[in-house]
Amino acid sequence: MSNLIDQNTQLQKQLNVANKQYYDDLLVYVRLHSMNKNEQQTEEMLLSILQDILEAQQNGMSAQDYFGKEPQPIADDLIKQLPTDWRQMLRLTLLAFFSYLTVILIMDYLEAFFHQNTLQQLDVGKYLFCSLIAGGSVFFILWLTGRTYGEKAKWQHLLMIAVIFALNIVLFISIHTPFILNVSRWQVFLVAVFLIGINYFLSRDAG
Known part of the structure; x- marks a missing residue:
């Protein structure tokens, strides 16, 4: 688990300012709403989202363009897919x-x-x-x-x-x-x- 969090922290340093703010909002929202979800799978999901944002960023696309203007709707959809733990x-x-x-x-x-x-x-x-x-x-x-x-x-x-x-x-x-x-x-x-x-x-x- 700690390896996933450390990897996430390191990859966040590659985000530009706008994408960093977007991902920070999504990260906090997901962690606050997933207390009854499997922690391992939650962190894997957050890391996957971060990697998608970085890939989009390399292609000149912002996180808002990739996932939508607000991170909450996509976060809600992803949280629903996580199993209750x-x-x-x-x-x-x-x-x-x-x-x-x-x-x-x-x-x-x-x-x-x-x-x-x-x-x-x-x-x-x-x-x-x-x-x-x-x-x-x-x-x-x-x-x-x-x-x-x-x-x-x-x-x-x-x-x-x-x-x-x-x-x-x-x-x-x-x-x-x-x-x-x-x-x-x-x-x-x-x-x-x-x-x-x-x-x-x-x-x-x-x-």
């Missing part, structure tokens, strides 16, 4: 969940460390619930970004993202559950290391 979707969902869980656990660990507390209270219910909400928020923001990509009125979308972010913070601060564990700092440290390992495993190059 539920394993990819599950991997991204788990990655969002465990990433947030790892961050808040490390933050609590550091707070207890600097306060020199030997025991730390972990609100397990709070962590799990907030991680689920945060994971859902990430996917909603990505979906929203994909739906509104290229539109001029972006401040409304930025405001909505800011509101979602603020709500997640308020939720984490205010919510409490009875599912609390008293653990030592070393136990929290080991759990954090374990979660970091899970995140690394989930984020590894699938190719």
Whole structure:
């Protein structure tokens, strides 16, 4: 997978300014709309499109002339041809969940460390619930970004993202559950290391 992305990056350097802008728009749009698609095939498709644009460029034809004025219609058609990959979707969902869980656990660990507390209270219910909400928020923001990509009125979308972010913070601060564990700092440290390992495993190059 990384080889495809590296090859794509190198070939993009051969694009002229207009074609580079066109392909950048198409690239971002496709990646935002193909989270539930096979990643390997998505990158192969993007590389193939890039090679077509370069070939057209060598023949004196722009990307707009070759694919059409707007990249979105051709991108939509190509995305529909990609097979749905539920394993990819599950991997991204788990990655969002465990990433947030790892961050808040490390933050609590550091707070207890600097306060020199030997025991730390972990609100397990709070962590799990907030991680689920945060994971859902990430996917909603990505979906929203994909739906509104290229539109001029972006401040409304930025405001909505800011509101979602603020709500997640308020939720984490205010919510409490009875599912609390008293653990030592070393136990929290080991759990954090374990979660970091899970995140690394989930984020590894699938190719």
